Amino acid sequence: MKENYRKERIARSIKARSDDIYALTSYREMWYLLFPRVIPIIGIALVAYFLPLYWKKVIITTCIFAMLAVSWDFLSNCGLLSLGQALFFGIGSYAAGSLDHYLHLPVYVTIPVATIMGGFISTIILLPVVRLRGIYFAMVTLILPLMLMRLIEATKILGGTEGITGLSPFPNVWVEITLILAAMWASLFGLRRFIASDYGLIFVSMRDNDRATMASGINIYAFKAQSLFIGSSICAFCGAFMTHSYQFTGMPVFAMEFSILPIAAASIGGIGTLAGPLVGAMILVPLSEILREFGTLRIVFYGLILVVCVVALPEGIFHYASRKYNEMERWVKIE
Amino acid sequence: MIVYSMLIYGLINSAILALMALGFNLAFGISGVANFAYGAIYIVGGFITWTLISTLNIPYAISAISAIIIMGVFGALIYKFIIKRIRGLVMSEVIATFGISIVLLELLRYVGLIGFKYSLPVFIEGSVEILGAFVDIQRLLIIGLMVLIIIALYLFTHYTKTGLAFRGIAQEEHTSLSLGINPDRIASLSMGIGSALGTFAAIVILPLGTITVDSGYDVLISALSVCIVGGLGSTFGVIIASFIIGYAQTITAMYLAPHWTMLVSLLAILIILAVKPSGLLGHQKELEERV
Amino acid sequence: MALLEVQGITKAFGGVKALDDVSVRVEENTLLGIIGPNGSGKTTLVNTITGFVRPDTGSVLFKGKDVIGLPPYRITNMGIGRAFQMVKPFFHLPAFKNIIVPLSSPRVRASSGGRFGDKDAVALDVLEEVGFERDSSVPYKAASVLPHGYLKRLELARLLALKSEIFILDELFSGLSIAEVTSIIPIIEKILLDGKTVIMVEHRLKELFRIANKVIVLNYGKKIKEGLPKEILEDEEVKKAYLGVEV
Numbered sequence: 001m002k003e004n005y006r007k008e009r010i011a012r013s014i015k016a017r018s019d020d021i022y023a024l025t026s027y028r029e030m031w032y033l034l035f036p037r038v039i040p041i042i043g044i045a046l047v048a049y050f051l052p053l054y055w056k057k058v059i060i061t062t063c064i065f066a067m068l069a070v071s072w073d074f075l076s077n078c079g080l081l082s083l084g085q086a087l088f089f090g091i092g093s094y095a096a097g098s099l100d101h102y103l104h105l106p107v108y109v110t111i112p113v114a115t116i117m118g119g120f121i122s123t124i125i126l127l128p129v130v131r132l133r134g135i136y137f138a139m140v141t142l143i144l145p146l147m148l149m150r151l152i153e154a155t156k157i158l159g160g161t162e163g164i165t166g167l168s169p170f171p172n173v174w175v176e177i178t179l180i181l182a183a184m185w186a187s188l189f190g191l192r193r194f195i196a197s198d199y200g201l202i203f204v205s206m207r208d209n210d211r212a213t214m215a216s217g218i219n220i221y222a223f224k225a226q227s228l229f230i231g232s233s234i235c236a237f238c239g240a241f242m243t244h245s246y247q248f249t250g251m252p253v254f255a256m257e258f259s260i261l262p263i264a265a266a267s268i269g270g271i272g273t274l275a276g277p278l279v280g281a282m283i284l285v286p287l288s289e290i291l292r293e294f295g296t297l298r299i300v301f302y303g304l305i306l307v308v309c310v311v312a313l314p315e316g317i318f319h320y321a322s323r324k325y326n327e328m329e330r331w332v333k334i335e
Numbered sequence: 336m337i338v339y340s341m342l343i344y345g346l347i348n349s350a351i352l353a354l355m356a357l358g359f360n361l362a363f364g365i366s367g368v369a370n371f372a373y374g375a376i377y378i379v380g381g382f383i384t385w386t387l388i389s390t391l392n393i394p395y396a397i398s399a400i401s402a403i404i405i406m407g408v409f410g411a412l413i414y415k416f417i418i419k420r421i422r423g424l425v426m427s428e429v430i431a432t433f434g435i436s437i438v439l440l441e442l443l444r445y446v447g448l449i450g451f452k453y454s455l456p457v458f459i460e461g462s463v464e465i466l467g468a469f470v471d472i473q474r475l476l477i478i479g480l481m482v483l484i485i486i487a488l489y490l491f492t493h494y495t496k497t498g499l500a501f502r503g504i505a506q507e508e509h510t511s512l513s514l515g516i517n518p519d520r521i522a523s524l525s526m527g528i529g530s531a532l533g534t535f536a537a538i539v540i541l542p543l544g545t546i547t548v549d550s551g552y553d554v555l556i557s558a559l560s561v562c563i564v565g566g567l568g569s570t571f572g573v574i575i576a577s578f579i580i581g582y583a584q585t586i587t588a589m590y591l592a593p594h595w596t597m598l599v600s601l602l603a604i605l606i607i608l609a610v611k612p613s614g615l616l617g618h619q620k621e622l623e624e625r626v
Numbered sequence: 627m628a629l630l631e632v633q634g635i636t637k638a639f640g641g642v643k644a645l646d647d648v649s650v651r652v653e654e655n656t657l658l659g660i661i662g663p664n665g666s667g668k669t670t671l672v673n674t675i676t677g678f679v680r681p682d683t684g685s686v687l688f689k690g691k692d693v694i695g696l697p698p699y700r701i702t703n704m705g706i707g708r709a710f711q712m713v714k715p716f717f718h719l720p721a722f723k724n725i726i727v728p729l730s731s732p733r734v735r736a737s738s739g740g741r742f743g744d745k746d747a748v749a750l751d752v753l754e755e756v757g758f759e760r761d762s763s764v765p766y767k768a769a770s771v772l773p774h775g776y777l778k779r780l781e782l783a784r785l786l787a788l789k790s791e792i793f794i795l796d797e798l799f800s801g802l803s804i805a806e807v808t809s810i811i812p813i814i815e816k817i818l819l820d821g822k823t824v825i826m827v828e829h830r831l832k833e834l835f836r837i838a839n840k841v842i843v844l845n846y847g848k849k850i851k852e853g854l855p856k857e858i859l860e861d862e863e864v865k866k867a868y869l870g871v872e873v
């Protein structure tokens with residue numbers, strides 16, 4: 001008779017583990033928890049600070065996309081499927097650019113103001129859509145950035161097709177790197193903590209079932225607006241940051257790439273974990289830098305990732321890795 | 336004078352929009368799948384027709400029909416091999432079809448789909464004078480074909496067995512299941528017909544310009560805009576929205592400037608979202624689905 | 627004045643008249659049963675009362691205030707809670723976290739003086755009331771792996787957490803074994819003892835008739851009968867509507 005085996009999974013348990021209190025009993029356990037958090041932080045910081053300038057810029061771009069991906073995942077966790085991170089990104093970028101160009105405000109004012117302003121404008125524009133369910137939000141967010149591009153092209157406002165150049169740069173590249181790294185880790189760990197809190201729970205519940213959230217007496221539109229504001233503010237920050245990093249803002253900030261790459265990163269990394277999309281971006285962006293000579297074929301590659309990951313590998317890297325890390329597996333015979 | 340040509344050109348423009356949107360809307364109304372690869376299918380369909388005509392020297396009519404069939408089958412296959420596995424997960428459906436769209440369009444861009452040689456011939460050369468305005472025959476054909484397609488769709492959904500099954504699934508999936516209608520078959524068929532309609536629209540409309548990758552995205556945007564304004568899944572709503580946006584665009588182009596036309600849809604979307612988010616005749620009421 | 631007064635509700639979906647001029651009064655601290663064949667409009671009636679569907683005509687007065695047109699969360703916060711026929715838990719969340727969401731609603735916040743204790747503990751208390759064993763692992767399991775019986779209890783727990791005044795239970799018993807139903811009935815009786823009002827939509831007539839104070843019968847969207855359980859049992863018209871269904 002053929003012998004059948006099945007895989008048994010056992011959680012590597014830490015003795016007393018509740019929601020946010022860990023009763024650690026040994027250094028080993030402490031390391032077990034800290035290792036996956038500390039190593040990436042140190043690793044990326046080392047790479048960012050010590051590699052030559054070209055790769056510093058790549059790391060910066062990577063962090064920007066990682067934040068866009070984390071924000072995308074946060075929105076999708078709240079039941080809002082965005083196909084247009086470029087919208088939020090672009091609004092933030094133009095906001096920072098205009099504040100600098102027209103009002104001559106310094107960098108440390110434009111970035112925070114553009115972040116809030118970007119979040120605010122995006123939320124106002126999309127507020128009517130969050131009342132509708134399903135794909136409406138996806139459709140509208142896909143359309144709007146492309147249309148805003150046309151708007152700028154046609155009306156020639158905000159620099160028209162030329163964009164706004166000669167914006168003020170960061171004082172130096174060290175400030176730039178420190179800022180983006182801090183922002184990225186803050187948004188990742190901040191959001192992860194947020195959605196695990198009692199208040200954040202309401203946001204996640206909307207993805208599972210917004211009818212039931214409503215039948216729990218929660219005004220889901222207010223909460224969707226809040227999640228929209230949080231998600232789009234993060235993107236707006238990225239836009240504002242990029243504007244000063246390149247000292248330029250213009251129509252390309254609404255480009256599809258800013259919408260597609262974050263989704264591809266999230267699909268590869270694992271949707272729903274916030275950390276997964278960051279991992280995905282850390283892989284995809286440097287990779288696409290290496291593949292630069294293939295030109296637009298890179299975008300084909302992102303598209304393929306979307307289809308393949310979503311259909312065939314919905315788990316994603318992060319889920320897989322955390323399963324391997326947190327659980328022991330062994331084959332046991334089926335009697 | 337100007338008013339007449341505005342009337343005529345507005346009608347043509349509306350017909351173009353309606354043709355572009357009908358396929359997307361049909362597939363969505365029946366299968367519930369928003370096919371974000373629709374714009375790509377439109378362009379690929381046009382490109383296949385062009386290839387058949389220009390490189391294989393196959394007659395126009397045969398090329399066109401082959402392209403429509405190929406893309407129809409392609410749409411059905413997308414459902415069968417991709418959507419079916421992720422059915423019901425709206426997020427996955429959207430991401431997957433969007434991914435397909437990107438793969439197709441950017442692949443075409445990579446192989447170098449750019450330039451004037453990529454254009455389809457018109458069906459009948461020449462133009463006629465109507466009320467003092469000169470109009471290409473091709474443009475008049477577009478109006479006629481749109482009317483024809485709408486009548487055909489109506490007859491199909493009201494008088495054929497498959498069409499009735501379509502409407503059954505769209506209205507009452509569970510009851511239809513118990514009547515022995517296979518929803519997967521119907522859904523893949525509707526995706527196929529939607530894609531075929533998209534290709535048909537491409538073959539009719541593309542002779543007015545050249546086949547470009549970016550117009551793939553534009554077609555998707557136009558289709559989505561019309562559907563948002565008209566109300567997703569409502570054929571009648573889509574037709575009305577096409578006329579509103581179509582005329583508004585024509586008027587804008589005549590009295591302002593052509594490059595303002597895209598803003599008309601933007602404005603229409605923003606207004607409808609503020610006033611009646613589910614669209615003019617939207618089935619998808621804000622709350623009223625089954626709970 | 628009755629606690630809840632439904633007056634002349636009509637609702638058509640396309641050509642289907644799901645509700646046709648339905649009126650009913652629900653007195654405080656009673657149990658109203660709503661019965662009727664499949665598709666007779668019972669769930670639609672529940673949906674109108676709770677704001678998920680807007681009727682074409684008619685009004686729903688709760689403590690004398692018309693609630694038609696209010697969004698569902700406002701109605702919930704006024705004290706009308708409903709359990710869904712198709713269970714709707716938050717699948718990704720553990721069972722007790724499911725209860726945190728209603729515990730965060732304005733209604734509960736107001737009743738606890740704007741302050742919360744430890745919400746987890748309250749949630750576990752509520753779950754215990756509906757039969758989740760506190761010391762087992764069940765309340766901590768993700769809702770996606772819970773068996774059907776527990777999901778039904780979770781629906782009930784949500785209403786308890788909300789401290790609802792009216793509990794609308796849409797086919798709470800469907801898909802449950804007799805043993806499970808017998809274990810839930812005392813919970814409902816306790817809710818009544820606490821002075822709350824219950825509306826039950828049911829196909830399990832035997833169990834319903836044992837606890838109901840009043841029953842209304844819907845057929846094709848029309849209210850064809852209203853009365854005490856035993857009057858309903860003997861009614862010819864009801865029997866005809868239920869032909870083939872054992873009463």
Ligand SMILES: Nc1ncnc2c1ncn2[C@@H]1O[C@H](COP(=O)(O)OP(=O)(O)OP(=O)(O)O)[C@@H](O)[C@H]1O
Binds near residue numbers: 643664665668669
């Ligand atoms: N959102 C909707 N859109 C269209 N038709 C609907 C909708 N909701 C209900 N209906 C229709 O209204 C009628 C009444 O449905 P309802 O769900 O209220 O019946 P019910 O009495 O709850 O049935 P069951 O015992 O099967 O739960 C049915 O014919 C149904 O198809």
Ligand SMILES: [Mg+2]
Binds near residue numbers: 668669670711
């Ligand atoms: Mg029902």
